[in-house]
Amino acid sequence: MNDRLYIFDTTLRDGEQSPGASMTAAEKIRIARQLEKLKVDIIEAGFPAASPGDSDAVKMVAKEIRESRICGLARANPGDVEKAAEAVKGANAPRIHTFIATSPIHMKAKLRMSPEDVLEKAVQAVRQARDSVDDVEFSAEDAGRSDEDFLCRVFEAVIDAGARTVNIPDTVGYTMPHQFGDLFARLMERIPNSDKAVFSVHCHNDLGVAVANSLAAVQGGARQVECTINGLGERAGNASLEEVVMAVRTRQDVFSCDTQIDTTQILPASRMVSSITGFPVQPNKAIVGANAFAHEAGIHQDGVLKQRDTYEIMRAEDVGWSANQIVLGKHSGRTAFRDRMSALNIEFGSEAELNAAFGRFKELADKKHEIFDDDLQVLAGEGASQEEPEAIRFIGLKTTSETGGVPVAELSLEYEGETCSSRAEGDGLVDAAFKAVEAVVPGARNLVLYSVNAITAGSDSQGEVSVRLQEDGRIVNGQGADTDIVVASVKAYINGVNKLQVSPQRFNPQSGETI
Ligand code: KIV
Numbered sequence: 001m002n003d004r005l006y007i008f009d010t011t012l013r014d015g016e017q018s019p020g021a022s023m024t025a026a027e028k029i030r031i032a033r034q035l036e037k038l039k040v041d042i043i044e045a046g047f048p049a050a051s052p053g054d055s056d057a058v059k060m061v062a063k064e065i066r067e068s069r070i071c072g073l074a075r076a077n078p079g080d081v082e083k084a085a086e087a088v089k090g091a092n093a094p095r096i097h098t099f100i101a102t103s104p105i106h107m108k109a110k111l112r113m114s115p116e117d118v119l120e121k122a123v124q125a126v127r128q129a130r131d132s133v134d135d136v137e138f139s140a141e142d143a144g145r146s147d148e149d150f151l152c153r154v155f156e157a158v159i160d161a162g163a164r165t166v167n168i169p170d171t172v173g174y175t176m177p178h179q180f181g182d183l184f185a186r187l188m189e190r191i192p193n194s195d196k197a198v199f200s201v202h203c204h205n206d207l208g209v210a211v212a213n214s215l216a217a218v219q220g221g222a223r224q225v226e227c228t229i230n231g232l233g234e235r236a237g238n239a240s241l242e243e244v245v246m247a248v249r250t251r252q253d254v255f256s257c258d259t260q261i262d263t264t265q266i267l268p269a270s271r272m273v274s275s276i277t278g279f280p281v282q283p284n285k286a287i288v289g290a291n292a293f294a295h296e297a298g299i300h301q302d303g304v305l306k307q308r309d310t311y312e313i314m315r316a317e318d319v320g321w322s323a324n325q326i327v328l329g330k331h332s333g334r335t336a337f338r339d340r341m342s343a344l345n346i347e348f349g350s351e352a353e354l355n356a357a358f359g360r361f362k363e364l365a366d367k368k369h370e371i372f373d374d375d376l377q378v379l380a381g382e383g384a385s386q387e388e389p390e391a392i393r394f395i396g397l398k399t400t401s402e403t404g405g406v407p408v409a410e411l412s413l414e415y416e417g418e419t420c421s422s423r424a425e426g427d428g429l430v431d432a433a434f435k436a437v438e439a440v441v442p443g444a445r446n447l448v449l450y451s452v453n454a455i456t457a458g459s460d461s462q463g464e465v466s467v468r469l470q471e472d473g474r475i476v477n478g479q480g481a482d483t484d485i486v487v488a489s490v491k492a493y494i495n496g497v498n499k500l501q502v503s504p505q506r507f508n509p510q511s512g513e514t515i
């Protein structure tokens, strides 16, 4: 049995399909670089037929990333396959991933096609993709609810047509682990040319079993798992990469395969995806949640101190948790700053970028005397967002509030090159500050989510604020960080409004909806 398990990361495609998780091309490249450090085998960089912007983002990732294979998604039609081929052609190792639904409900209600027509389209798309690249993957969308005999026919035909990977998705998160694992074993047994392709699994988490289903599929013979960082993805999300990888790595007594993931890069990847998308990680999330390795109960601490594996089945440092030491302070110089950033794998493209980041670091160190690695990660993220030209920039904020009084925010912004001021009252300082932004940049936007997280311990910690804004059916997330959480909130709000001004409508390749 093949002992290599391939990790196919779809954070930039299925993850990005989650409403509010859209990313700019610069953000996609940052994540792709981190995925490359993590040593994922395949990065699904996007759905090029969605828009010229999506296609350009896939092209940029394809050009930038040299170690991982770069994949573009295409529905099984000539136009999509052509656009995917064009977008991935600059990659060192390009892949086209084409799909069509095979379940009775999808074929009848969504595609309005007969099973024979679906089979023919699948084969044609794979053939066309093979004309451009050697590495073609085919997915039978909603395989979890498809007829098994039909799946056998479709997979046999697409493997004959040149598909090297066949993916079996549980698109709606419906199957149960024992059923899904058995399905893989039976399909591999029944399909005569199954030895000519890698069998892949792709699970959604609607019933909370995406990781369990993926692991059951691996037990059944799958050798590629499609997953996302932090389990980001449509609805309840996709199988989480960190959980799949660590389950297989930790239980080598159970699995007869392993990945080549550099697990120490897991936490930086999780932090990056969370801060770029504004989807926070719940504290009790396995592997990457703040409590995942915290042994709070006295009895556990005692046991862990005597012998750590009494309660710990993995080592925190193996997934990138290091003791969150104070690393820099107000008196640290440029060299110390650059060395620490480089230890965190944060490199600067030019002296100007380093100087700008060092300036932000000095500002922060004036407010907060002890600077931790997590503060530096956020600082790097702020730099990346400043690479995009922004119509609105924060200048300053004065707030007044007292018990029983009306909170007031006085705000200065730069808007399209002009300095603008506004004053607003509100139900609390955050509300007043958001109204002050609205007074300068009016719009019909709704705030659908607001959350604050402390980046480090201590009351002088920076607060990282995420907001989700909705306008004309479009949803974006904005982020901001500061030691003053009202300022962090305004920065997050402005970041969201800036994104609404530039981000185009997005097209979902599966539902066909535009958001
Ligand atoms: O969930 C799904 O079926 C997909 C396919 C496009 C692979 O994301």
Ligand code: ZN
Pocket: 014, 169, 171, 202, 204
């Ligand atoms: Zn999916």
